[in-house]
Amino acid sequence: MISKPNSTVAVDARKVTKRFGELVALNELSLAVDSGQCVGLLGPNGAGKSTFIGCLYGSVERSEGDLRVFGFDPAREARRIKERIGVVPQENALDEELTVRENMRLYARFQGVKDPFRRIEELLEHMSLSHKRHAQIRSLSGGMKRRLTFVRALLSDPELLILDEPTTGLDPTVRHLLWDKVLSYRQVGKTVLVTTHYMHEAELLCDRVIILNHGVQVAVGSPKELIEKETPGFVGIFEADQKSTLKIHLDSNWHCFMQGRQYCVRAPQIEHLIALQAASGVMAIQMRPANLEDVYLKLTGEELGENE
Numbered sequence: 001m002i003s004k005p006n007s008t009v010a011v012d013a014r015k016v017t018k019r020f021g022e023l024v025a026l027n028e029l030s031l032a033v034d035s036g037q038c039v040g041l042l043g044p045n046g047a048g049k050s051t052f053i054g055c056l057y058g059s060v061e062r063s064e065g066d067l068r069v070f071g072f073d074p075a076r077e078a079r080r081i082k083e084r085i086g087v088v089p090q091e092n093a094l095d096e097e098l099t100v101r102e103n104m105r106l107y108a109r110f111q112g113v114k115d116p117f118r119r120i121e122e123l124l125e126h127m128s129l130s131h132k133r134h135a136q137i138r139s140l141s142g143g144m145k146r147r148l149t150f151v152r153a154l155l156s157d158p159e160l161l162i163l164d165e166p167t168t169g170l171d172p173t174v175r176h177l178l179w180d181k182v183l184s185y186r187q188v189g190k191t192v193l194v195t196t197h198y199m200h201e202a203e204l205l206c207d208r209v210i211i212l213n214h215g216v217q218v219a220v221g222s223p224k225e226l227i228e229k230e231t232p233g234f235v236g237i238f239e240a241d242q243k244s245t246l247k248i249h250l251d252s253n254w255h256c257f258m259q260g261r262q263y264c265v266r267a268p269q270i271e272h273l274i275a276l277q278a279a280s281g282v283m284a285i286q287m288r289p290a291n292l293e294d295v296y297l298k299l300t301g302e303e304l305g306e307n308e
């Protein structure tokens with residue numbers, strides 16, 4: 001049902017800038033998405049993720065720079081691009097008055113989908129929505145609407161799937177279902193560009209992630225590479241009120257930071273944390289390997305530093 005793409009080029013952005021009046025939403029952003037890869041675009045609210053996505057299919061007009069999607073320029077050839085991409089936008093934008101099937105038939109017609117009735121039924125089945133085919137959109141749950149937005153994005157069997165915060169606000173069951181689907185698209189060689197605030201999602205899905213802050217790329221690499229480069233080691237999480245007791249026993253090379261009401265210590269080896277517990281008599285709430293969230297918090301400046 002989901003066929004293999006044959007293109008070798010996906011997205012090539014060179015020094016793309018977008019200004020909204022005085023505001024610079026994208027600042028000379030250069031990035032590439034190779035065909036068959038799943039690339040994650042991460043960054044705080046307002047970092048420019050949705051703006052970049054809009055630039056990819058011409059819904060946002062870039063101010064400067066060169067941008068190609070499958071070799072086409074979205075400013076001039078958006079139609080050629082739209083034929084080959086499927087977009088799950090940040091907002092579902094489904095027609096609340098129509099039924100599930102009417103909605104999908106309308107989009108299938110826009111997109112010139114071949115054998116649309118069969119395709120719609122297949123995809124509703126794929127997203128476990130067949131039983132809702134006659135339901136009005138407004139009667140669906142948030143998770144169902146999101147799954148239907150995936151159905152819409154997949155109607156034309158696109159080579160490139162663009163997912164803008166696909167699982168924000170969804171319950172864990174739907175989130176796992178959607179992850180499973182995205183992983184299966186990756187397996188058949190589809191290209192995926194996904195924005196997310198969930199670092200676990202990015203680690204699970206993405207071959208490569210790009211971290212944006214204020215429209216500028218601050219890091220790029222595989223999740224594993226970024227963790228090894230930026231925040232290697234193990235993190236011990238302690239109650240904040242134990243900070244002064246712990247501080248006496250800390251090595252000056254370890255990295256310490258507050259996360260909400262918790263005091264975190266990152267050391268090269270887990271044995272260091274175990275020794276810290278023994279020396280201080282303070283037990284950690286949790287010990288874990290460093291993860292992409294640690295990298296994100298460090299690079300986007302949202303981590304509250306203690307020793308830097």
Ligand SMILES: Nc1ncnc2c1ncn2[C@@H]1O[C@H](COP(=O)(O)OP(=O)(O)O)[C@@H](O)[C@H]1O
Pocket residue numbers: 020023025043044045046047048049050051052
């Ligand atoms: N149409 C618009 N007009 C003016 N400012 C905009 C518009 N769209 C986005 N912005 C601004 O551009 C910046 C980037 O927004 P956006 O791309 O939506 O960020 P993200 O998706 O990373 O949260 C924000 O400061 C936002 O307020």
Ligand SMILES: [Mg+2]
Pocket residue numbers: 049050051090164
């Ligand atoms: Mg956005």
